[in-house]
Amino acid sequence: MGDKMKMNITNFEKKAHSYLYQQIADQLAMDIRLGYLKKGDQLLSIRKAAQYYHVSKTCIEHAYEQLLVDGIITAHAKRGYFVDTSKEQLLLRSEILADKPLDKPSIRYDLCSQSIDFETFDTMLWKRYIKDILEQSSSIATYGDPQGEKQLRMALSQYVFTMRAALAQPQQIVVASSFQALCYLLFGLLSKPCVVGMCEPMFLPLQGVCQDYGIEIISLPSDEDGINLEALYQSPVNVLYVHARSDGAKYQPLSVAKRKQLLTWAKDKKAFIIEDDHNGELHYETRMVPAMQGFDEAGRVLYIGSFSRLLLPSLRISYMILNKELLARYEKRKEYYSPTASKVEQLALAGYILDGHLQRHIKRLKKCYRVKSAAFQHFLNIYFPDAELKLEESALQYHIALTEAYDMEAVVRLCKQRQIRINQRQKKQELTLSFAALSLENMEQALQEIKLCLQQAKR
Numbered sequence: 001m002g003d004k005m006k007m008n009i010t011n012f013e014k015k016a017h018s019y020l021y022q023q024i025a026d027q028l029a030m031d032i033r034l035g036y037l038k039k040g041d042q043l044l045s046i047r048k049a050a051q052y053y054h055v056s057k058t059c060i061e062h063a064y065e066q067l068l069v070d071g072i073i074t075a076h077a078k079r080g081y082f083v084d085t086s087k088e089q090l091l092l093r094s095e096i097l098a099d100k101p102l103d104k105p106s107i108r109y110d111l112c113s114q115s116i117d118f119e120t121f122d123t124m125l126w127k128r129y130i131k132d133i134l135e136q137s138s139s140i141a142t143y144g145d146p147q148g149e150k151q152l153r154m155a156l157s158q159y160v161f162t163m164r165a166a167l168a169q170p171q172q173i174v175v176a177s178s179f180q181a182l183c184y185l186l187f188g189l190l191s192k193p194c195v196v197g198m199c200e201p202m203f204l205p206l207q208g209v210c211q212d213y214g215i216e217i218i219s220l221p222s223d224e225d226g227i228n229l230e231a232l233y234q235s236p237v238n239v240l241y242v243h244a245r246s247d248g249a250k251y252q253p254l255s256v257a258k259r260k261q262l263l264t265w266a267k268d269k270k271a272f273i274i275e276d277d278h279n280g281e282l283h284y285e286t287r288m289v290p291a292m293q294g295f296d297e298a299g300r301v302l303y304i305g306s307f308s309r310l311l312l313p314s315l316r317i318s319y320m321i322l323n324k325e326l327l328a329r330y331e332k333r334k335e336y337y338s339p340t341a342s343k344v345e346q347l348a349l350a351g352y353i354l355d356g357h358l359q360r361h362i363k364r365l366k367k368c369y370r371v372k373s374a375a376f377q378h379f380l381n382i383y384f385p386d387a388e389l390k391l392e393e394s395a396l397q398y399h400i401a402l403t404e405a406y407d408m409e410a411v412v413r414l415c416k417q418r419q420i421r422i423n424q425r426q427k428k429q430e431l432t433l434s435f436a437a438l439s440l441e442n443m444e445q446a447l448q449e450i451k452l453c454l455q456q457a458k459r
Contacts, residue, residue, distance in 0.1 A: 012053065021062035024053060028063070029072060032083060032090050043073065043081040108419040109446035113397055115421075115437035116309050120368050125357065126311075129348040136347075144343035146334055148175025148319065151350040156319055159353050163281050163362070165290035166303050168321040174330065177316040177340040179276065180205040182304055185337070186320065187213050189329045190239065190272065197237030199227060201425065203276070206241055226254050229261055238271040244280070244292050251392035251399060253289040263292065266300035278306045278318075279394035281362050284370040286393060299323035307349070309396070309436070310362060317341045317349060369396055369436065376435035376443055383447045397434040402454075405429070410457035411450075418449050 012027050014020060031037045044052065049060045064081055067073040074084040085093075133139060147153070153170040160166040176182045183206055187194060194215045198206065199222040210217050218235050221228045232240070242262065244254045254262075266273050275292050283289070293303040306318035318341075322330060352358055373391065380389055380398060388401040408426040415422050423432050431454070438446060 019062075020055060021059045021066065024049075024055070024060065024063040025066040025070075028067060029070075029090060032072065032085065033087055033094065035087055037083050039083050039086045041083045042079075043083070045080060106419050107421045109442055109449070110421045110437040111433040111435070111446060111450075112421045112437070113395055113423050113432065113434045114309075114313060115434060116313060117365075117368060117372070117436055118312075120365055121312060121361070122357075126348070126352070129351050130344060132351070133344050133347045139347060140344060142343075144339045144346070146337040146339050147330075148173060148339070148341065149343060149346040149350065152317075152346045152353075153319075155350045155353040159358065160291075160303075160305060160319075160321070161294075163359070164277060164305070165294040166277075166321060167294050168303070172321050172323075172327055174320045174322060175339075175341050175346060176318055176320070178205070178308075178318050179278065179304055179306060180209060181340050182318055182320045183209040183274075184212075185330075186274070186302065186326075187215065189322075189326045189333075194239050195236045196239045196241060197227075197232065197235060198241040201427070203241060203243075204425075206274075226258050227262070229258075229265065232262075232265060238269065239274065240266070240271060241274045241276065242292070243276045243278075244289070251390050251395075253286065254292075256289075259292050259295065263296055263298070263300065266296075267298040271300065273301045275301050275303045277303060279309050279396075280305065281310060282365060282369065282394050282396070284366040284393065285373065285391065293321060299325065302326070310358070310365065311349075315345060315349075317345060372435045372438070372440065375440050376433075376438070379444050379447050382444075383451050395434070396436040397432055400431040400433065402429050402431060405459040406454055407457045407459055411453050414453035414456055415450060418453065420446065420449060420453075422450070 012023075015023060028037070028043070043049065043064070046057050046060045046064065050057045053060070064073065064075075067081075068075060072083070072085050072090065073081050075081050150170065152175060153173040156173050156175075157168050157170045160168060174182065174185065176185065187209060194213075195218060196206070196210050196215055197218045197220045199220050202217070202219070207217060209215075218237055220235065220237070221231050227240070227242070240262070242254070244259065262273060265271065273292065273296075277291050280291060291303060293301040300323070302323065303321040304318060307315055308318075373393075373396075376398065377389060377391070380387070380400065384400055386403050390399040390401070391397075392399060406429075408428065408431075411431070412422060412424055412426060423434075426432060431450075433447075433450070435443065
């Protein structure tokens, strides 16, 4: 099975700070890492090893037992002990167990669409709600409802009607950790085959779900007012993705007329509309436009909302409103599902909503982002005087139509080198920048440096 081991004891010195058997076990493991011992090599017998190390046989027995427990050696009756791991495996083990500092990239200016103004969120208040739930042993001793905690679904039923004019009984609401988790569940409920339609740029979370399910995706053309209806009617699409708060070339909310036309299409074609209403509550420049779901009399709109940028991106709670048909299917399969959103956070959020804190927080957000949006637009006009600016209100970002050709991948790379975070996916002749996480003091400097990156990436 292998050659008799040649002992490597030249560097072995007894140390006072640890057990002797552990020192010997560590030395043998080191010999394997250094290549002195290879997989299949036989170790010395306990008696001979005790002589080599000038220790008791009990000490060697303990050292070998430690190596056996760690899976580094094996024992064979009447034959002895053999190395049972390779140099590479042992190095990998050491690497896994080593304490390594987290590699956190340093960011000076964050203009990414996923970021928020953290200072607007009252973390102390949120901690209080979390603490209250953790002290309720009866609430946290079970896994929870796969559909979402009833207290939260009741709170959401009232909240979504008050804030977005969407209509839902608590039993129609399903809670999950994210938009994507809800879509995985949704496409399991929908009749097959599904053909999903959405406008460019594709929404990556939904695109990923469709690819995993093998669902065909059709890219639909859009005009100034959103999805081109003629193209939609001519397509085989039976599930349409819409972000009603920001659609079309102008990144504006869908008009009432276009909403009615889409609802008519869904009714005529017996199709479904996925209404993605994340951040739909954030209207600080325009008036509130109600959700499509509230006008849907035929039950063809499936509404999805979330709190990732209203509260914290790390708070993974999203919710979906099912129609009666899909709710019946869900209830038949509910026992096969497991909850994906934290029960503690769900119960904390329910209390937070019912006590009125979420609505008060949204009012603060609107005030904060109204000021930031105006300041950001002011500096954009200075550094991009010839560019057309389009505000995507609910996404807290501006789209800057560039007048010259740039290598956008190079722009992203150059920004990263300057510790500036922007969206990885940028359109060919358009730069998308979010003002949400920027302080008023840093806006001008950030845009100055981004302008320099653009100049370096000019084609």
